[in-house]
Amino acid sequence: xxxxxxxxxxxxxxxxxxxxxxxxxxxxxxxxxxxxxxxxxxxxxxxxxxxxxxxxxxxxxxxxxxxxxxxxxxxxxxxxxxxxxxxxxxxxxxxxxxxxxxxxxxxxxxxxxxxxxxxxxxxxxxxxxxxxxxxxxxxxxxxxxxxxxxxxxxxxxxxxxxxxxxxxxxxxxxxxxxxxxxxxxxxxxxxxxxxxxxxxxxxxxxxxxxxxxxxxxxxxxxxxxxxxxxxxxxxxxxxxxxxxxxxxxxxxxxxxxxxxxxxxxxxxxxxxxxxxxxxxxxxxxxxxxxxxxxxxxxxxxxxxxxxxxxxxx
Numbered sequence: 001x002x003x004x005x006x007x008x009x010x011x012x013x014x015x016x017x018x019x020x021x022x023x024x025x026x027x028x029x030x031x032x033x034x035x036x037x038x039x040x041x042x043x044x045x046x047x048x049x050x051x052x053x054x055x056x057x058x059x060x061x062x063x064x065x066x067x068x069x070x071x072x073x074x075x076x077x078x079x080x081x082x083x084x085x086x087x088x089x090x091x092x093x094x095x096x097x098x099x100x101x102x103x104x105x106x107x108x109x110x111x112x113x114x115x116x117x118x119x120x121x122x123x124x125x126x127x128x129x130x131x132x133x134x135x136x137x138x139x140x141x142x143x144x145x146x147x148x149x150x151x152x153x154x155x156x157x158x159x160x161x162x163x164x165x166x167x168x169x170x171x172x173x174x175x176x177x178x179x180x181x182x183x184x185x186x187x188x189x190x191x192x193x194x195x196x197x198x199x200x201x202x203x204x205x206x207x208x209x210x211x212x213x214x215x216x217x218x219x220x221x222x223x224x225x226x227x228x229x230x231x232x233x234x235x236x237x238x239x240x241x242x243x244x245x246x247x248x249x250x251x252x253x254x255x256x257x258x259x260x261x262x263x264x265x266x267x268x269x270x271x272x273x274x275x276x277x278x279x280x281x282x283x284x285x286x287x288x289x290x291x292x293x294x295x296x297x298x299x300x301x302x303x304x305x306x307x308x309x310x311x312x313x
Contacts, residue, residue, distance in 0.1 A: 002131035002197045003172070003217040003224075004093055004120060005069060007147040012067045013038040014058065014074055014082045016048055021073035024097075024153050026050060028071070031156040032133050032145045036065035058089040069093040071128060071151045079124055080105035087116045095151045096123035096208070106206040113208075121208025127178035127200035128152015132159035152200070153178070158186050159195055162223060166192030169311055172218035173198040174211055175230035176237075177258060180300060184228045184256075187304025193311070196224040203232070211241035219249055226251050226311050228303060229294075232258040233281060239288040246292035252310035256297040257285045 011028065015021035016038025029035040029050045037053045044056035055061040058070065070091050074082045079098040086094045101124040113119055122129055133148025133156070143157045150156045162170035171188060173195055175181040181200045188195060196218070201209050211229060218224045227249075231238035238257065245253050289296050297306040 005149040009149045010036045010067045011069045012061045014072045028150045031150040058085045062089045072096045076100040087119045094121045095128045099125040123202040125204045126202030129199045130154045131197045132161040134161045160189040162194040165194030169225040170194035170196040171226045172224045173228045174214045176203045180230045184303045191304045227253045229255045238285045242289045242292040254295045254306045255289045257282045
């Protein structure tokens with residue numbers, strides 16, 4: 001009941017001894033993710049505060065633990081090398097959380113990854129991916145979970161497994177915005193709707209997984225009942241996704257486009273959130289989505305209710 005990751009996914013953290021890497025490794029570990037180790041060159045043989053082994057290279061980590069996914073918390077200048085090291089080692093899902101990765105570095109990575117068809121890159125500059133776990137005890141931030149997989153910085157406790165959802169339904173969530181990902185999760189959970197998998201694809205102009213990549217997977221997942229797609233100004237990804245949805249999607253999709261009041265030529269929040277012409281304004285994207293039959297939320301406050309309506313709840 002998920003795409004890309006589940007309770008069997010074995011995860012490492014590249015940059016596990018840095019402050020962000022250490023903090024979020026603990027968060028993923030506490031959520032119940034199968035965290036199996038981490039990588040920091042020069043610190044191989046040590047263990048982190050969770051008792052996880054630290055390795056000098058990703059290849060060593062994969063050989064020792066069988067890891068098939070990674071989250072990257074290394075500084076921007078080293079992120080491209082970290083991505084390629086993971087790909088070379090046979091890692092299947094790479095979540096690059098790092099913000100500020102040089103665009104030229106990512107152009108080179110995108111080209112190099114064509115030789116690694118087994119790899120799915122999520123990010124950079126993203127919150128990661130989560131397949132919700134079953135809640136076994138507690139409430140809120142003190143809740144305990146099992147059977148899920150959280151890779152990155154998403155707050156696990158707001159997510160709902162389909163089996164725990166009052167409606168018995170679950171939706172996939174794809175977003176360029178981390179914060180709006182959490183908002184969509186919270187609102188759907190509050191309405192008794194679970195999530196199959198949530199993916200923050202990141203807001204950089206050059207990144208790994210895009211909307212269509214995720215939509216294809218959700219379309220084929222029998223346990224995903226609908227999809228929330230959250231975009232923003234800049235680029236043409238949302239419009240291309242809308243055309244794909246119209247031609248191929250078998251499930252209801254709702255959308256939201258952030259940046260209606262953004263001025264032309266001014267970057268807004270994300271490196272890729274900049275209006276370059278009339279076709280990548282928020283309104284132009286909203287019009288394109290609606291023309292393809294997608295119901296678009298007028299406000300972030302409507303994300304949950306719009307999806308509930310689409311699911312005929």
